[in-house]
Amino acid sequence: MTLRKAKSIARHLRLTLRQVCSGDYRVNFRDGNETTAYYTDALEDAVNTAVEMARTRGQSRSCKL
Numbered sequence: 001m002t003l004r005k006a007k008s009i010a011r012h013l014r015l016t017l018r019q020v021c022s023g024d025y026r027v028n029f030r031d032g033n034e035t036t037a038y039y040t041d042a043l044e045d046a047v048n049t050a051v052e053m054a055r056t057r058g059q060s061r062s063c064k065l
Contacts, residue, residue, distance in 0.1 A: 013054035
């Protein structure tokens with residue numbers, strides 16, 4: 001998977017995914033801070049984490065309703 005495709009997936013999930021200076025990937029909520037950021041050196045892991053973060057965010061929202 002390309003970085004461009006991974007970023008597109010993250011955007012669709014309302015998350016951010018970027019490659020930092022060290023070469024690692026950073027996944028976070030659009031309004032997230034460093035506490036909610038996730039770093040990994042594998043692009044596939046970053047995408048899988050983004051999907052999981054979106055899923056758990058959706059579950060926590062439904063519990064508040």
